[in-house]
Amino acid sequence: MTDKPEAEPAAKPPFVAVRGIGKRFGGVIALSDVTTEVHAGEVTCVLGDNGAGKSTLIKILAGVHVHTEGELLIDGEVTTLDSPREALGAGIATVYQDLAVVPLMPVWRNFFLGSEPTKGWGPFRRLDVAFMKKTAKDELATMGIDLRDVDQTVGTLSGGERQCVAIARAVHFGARVLILDEPTAALGVKQSGMVLKHIAKARERGLGVVLITHNPHHAYPVGDRFMLLRRGKSIGEFTKSEISLDELTSLMAGRAELEALGEELEHSLGPDSEIAKSVKAGVEA
Template sequence: MSALVKLTDVSKFYGSIRALEGVSLEVHAGEITCVLGDNGAGKSTLIKIIAGLHQHDAGSFEIEGEETRLGSPREALDRGIATVYQDLAVVPLMPVWRNFFLGSEPTKGFGPLKRLDAARMREITRAELLRMGIDLRDVDQPIGTLSGGERQCVAIARAVYFGAKVLVLDEPTAALGVKQSGVVLKYVAAARDAGLGVVLITHNPHHAYLVGDRFVLLKRGGMAGSHAKSEIALDELTRQMAGGSELDQLSHELARATGPDVIGGKRVATDEG
């Protein structure tokens, strides 16, 4: 079965600045592909290419086997790619159901009597959230009163309802505590189980390993590794993301520099010496 989304040796340059170079990944239905990397690794640029905000300068970008070059986020949505950004495009004082349908509200009536079908929107919002296992107290409550994790879950359920085939999640657990992160990861897995291909962008290898099927590691805009879950253990994934040999060298230097006989990097005399 062909990948829903496939990037092969994709690169993006801003003048002489290399934002992304030679990055490849595949997104399959019913799987979660995790993209890991520290700040400046190229994760944001990769998101923008998949979401249609930016076009790649080299390499190929395929959607369901067809090479493409997205011109806008709307075009990406029309092709079944929904992106949920970390800051979430919600209106805090509007109720949950209004945010669920924001920009795509169903109406009823004709001509001057045309109006929003609020009852239908409330019913659909409640049903879709329940289908994803999200049991809100009241869909009329302002979305700003929900926790960060609950708002992320509403955004995921919205993408599923509006027919997304690929769901791109930008650091969904970055600003959340342990419990709320667990809630969000549960719904990320629910989206996968609903048949979506999920791209999870994160700098947390523990979160990635809990739900991920494939892992792509980025470093300074390039590929630092690509693994199926069966090929790599959590410890090795963490080590590679942290820098591998660079981390080993740093540990060695810190251990040497912080020994009992060293101050400011210089060996000092002790009573024993």
């Protein structure tokens, strides 16, 4: 009697998945038929220009908006997130561009803002300041963030350091999925590199990361999969092995639209027009 081969374990479902997701505001279609996944230990990059639908998508994932079409799945189960609190309860944390920090408060206080631990009882209950300071310092160090002093106010930090504090805070409070809304939009090269390094560290710790950006040069080094949005619809989803940085940049720039514009300008202004030549050079670059 031969032994039966052992059945292969079922593949683990993604932390979060959307299937044909869409959102309407009255007669306005903000998002339509978008499908993507967020896996543990992966960075899913959502790219698009202003008005592409990025904000609507992350607000659906963050529980701010309820989708009107398609399905939202968490751990393979179809669900609806009715509030940001529900999203947090499901392990989905969103770091918006404004970061929700208080500039005049110290780092350790911002780290625990709204979730401050206490000690003592009754009229003697008070904030456990020593615990908060130590925990904030240790958690930041674990993420590779070396601040001079957790007593310094958040307002004295650079933009990149503030982003990193917000990321470490979300990780500490149990996020499984971390959504980052344009974290490098207002940062210089060095600070952007710092934020991208800590996104990679969050991935190494097993989080699923959703990076919202309009910059393919920031997305490509840390991304594992890429979804491009234009005018509320997906124009493609690719794994890193399926697309190069040049191809991703070309799709972001809308090469087909630029070619059509160049032809139109050549026809209306003539082939010797400096404007037409400029557009054509941009397409061929």
